[in-house]
Amino acid sequence: MILARYHDPIVPGWEGPHISEVVTDCRTKEGLKKHLRSSWEMVAAFLSDAEKLDAVHEPLTGGMAPEYIEPDVYDGHYISYHRMAHDLHHRSTIIGYLHQLGISLDGRRIRPL
Numbered sequence: 224m225i226l227a228r229y230h231d232p233i234v235p236g237w238e239g240p241h242i243s244e245v246v247t248d249c250r251t252k253e254g255l256k257k258h259l260r261s262s263w264e265m266v267a268a269f270l271s272d273a274e275k276l277d278a279v280h281e282p283l284t285g286g287m288a289p290e291y292i293e294p295d296v297y298d299g300h301y302i303s304y305h306r307m308a309h310d311l312h313h314r315s316t317i318i319g320y321l322h323q324l325g326i327s328l329d330g331r332r333i334r335p336l
Contacts, residue, residue, distance in 0.1 A: 224262075224309065224310055224313045224317055225245055225249065225258045225259060225262045226242060226245060226246075227306065227309050227310075228262040228263070228265060228266050228306060228310075229241070229242075229245075229262060229265070230302065230306060232275075232278075232280045232299075232302065233265065233266065233269045233275075233302065233306070234265060245258050252324045252325065252326055255320075255321075255324065255326070256326065266303075266306060269299070269302075269303065270303055272299075275299045276298070276299035276300050276303065277298065277299060277300075278298060278299050279296060279297065279298045280297050280298065280299070280302065281297070282294075282297040
């Protein structure tokens with residue numbers, strides 16, 4: 224989930240050594256918390272920048288599943304929606320991992336009724 228947040232064009236050119244650093248750091252509670260926090264701050268900065276949201280970008284199709292359908296407009300709004308959908312898709316897995324690591328989410332999440 225963290226690596227997916229560092230998605231071009233949210234963070235252009237972010238790859239290589241940075242990816243291995245995240246994977247290595249996330250083996251500890253502090254590293255996981257650090258990267259969850261910093262990756263969310265990066266997404267929040269993208270979401271609060273109207274120019275980035277309105278900008279049209281080149282779709283990144285490399286490695287996509289064959290059934291992946293390109294949107295009509297690959298803009299910042301689509302990219303933001305796609306990142307949020309990805310976070311939601313993996314939400315229960317992440318909550319489970321955080322629980323196993325003893326990281327409390329009390330006061331940070333709302334349970335459904």
